[in-house]
Amino acid sequence: MFTYEGANALELAGLVGKIAQTDGDYDTAIRALKLRRCSFTTDPMPCIYGLSLALIVQGGKRILLGDEVFDYAAGQTLITTVDMPVVAYITRASATEPFLGMLLALDARVIAQLSAELEFATPLQDSATRGMSQVQLDEGLCDALTRLVRLLEEPSLVSSLAPLIEQEIVIRLLNGGHGPSLRRLVAAGSPSQQIAKVVTWLKQHYTEDLAMNDLAALAHMSPSTFRQHFRALVGMSPLQYVKNLRLLDARQLMLNERLDAGSAAIRVGYESASQFSREYSRLFGEPPNRDVKKMREATSRKHEK
Incomplete structure (x- = not known):
């Protein structure tokens, strides 16, 4: 069983830390990908999460959505399918082991296209469920996200390879624990x-x-x-x-x-x-x-x- 630790965690943290060397939010050459580094815990901050995949690479965070509390740590992914007003704050970070995170914006049109092309083992239930889901990172998705960040070291290949890796990520999301939420979002008339x-x-x-x-x-x-x-x-x-x-x-x-x-x-x-x-x-x-x-x-x- 895959666990996010050891070599997997060290490699991804090293790649993100190499780019995000000081505290702050970082845009990257991959338009959909943003990175963050913070060396201290933060106060609760109201904000809006859009359609995206978030991964904590290192550290911990808490998100409040209405009366619900989402605590997630390194190796856990969070999908938001619609714009959500939330309150978020970093709960685990220090100068020696800063919070490191990555955010990948998702495209509903790409999700709809790939969802229509794929075959799924279980039918989709016709109901609205929470537009925010939290799932442990699996080996395939970890590998794809690592390759996406590593691609930033080869600027000349970003425009041709990044869209392919982003499609792979969406396919893996549709076939994993986040799949039902994403499929409901794009199911016609749902x-x-x-x-x-x-x-x-x-x-x-x-x-x-x-x-x-x-x-x-x-x-x-x-x-x-x-x-x-x-x-x-x-x-x-x-x-x-x-x-x-x-x-x-x-x-x-x-x-x-x-x-x-x-x-x-x-x-x-x-x-x-x-x-x-x-x-x-x-x-x-x-x-x-x-x-x-x-x-x-x-x-x-x-x-x-």
Whole structure:
């Protein structure tokens, strides 16, 4: 039985560490692949996880999705099939053994194409299940991911070989423990696919006034069935999902465009500044102005080092 340890772990950690030599997030020559290094544990940070495969190469992390807790460590993979507002933080990292992670963005069109071409031993159940799944890394997937990172050492071959290895990775995911979640996402007319379409629409229209009946109609479901499937896939109600999107966007507007809290609230669709402040504090742990000030100060200290 394959276990992620010894030579396998050392090789992949060495390859990632060679690129990510200091703390931070790293884009790579492979557009879909990002790497991360962090030498300290972090505070909980609300963020959005998109359609992707994440692997912890070294260290540990915790993710909160609604009321659910996902603890995962080196050698464990996490698939997200729709955009998920989560709270994430690194729980195991040090200067001598930093957190090392890799994130591979997945393409729904590639998943759909390969899923249609493959034959599966078990039929797919017609139900929406959580859009986030956690599975232990297997030998074949470990080998493919290692070859993908190693390919960065041969820049002239990246454009021709990376797409082939990425396809192999998707095929292995479809045939492994993550397979049912990915297959439901692309199965025509499935509840997961219908909810995923609504999630995509919400990302573009979350600042607008939204009626539950209209969202349900978009998914071709009754309001009660829509709420049930939405919560099953996303881990929270449609209202809470929209609220999180608005608050995350407002935070970025205050940080990047230096908007005040009232202006940011209006921009993302809030009519009440006091309601915005209450819900912001509930999600981020601080009132808007205090939270943004702390983040700017933390960024300044990081740049001074």
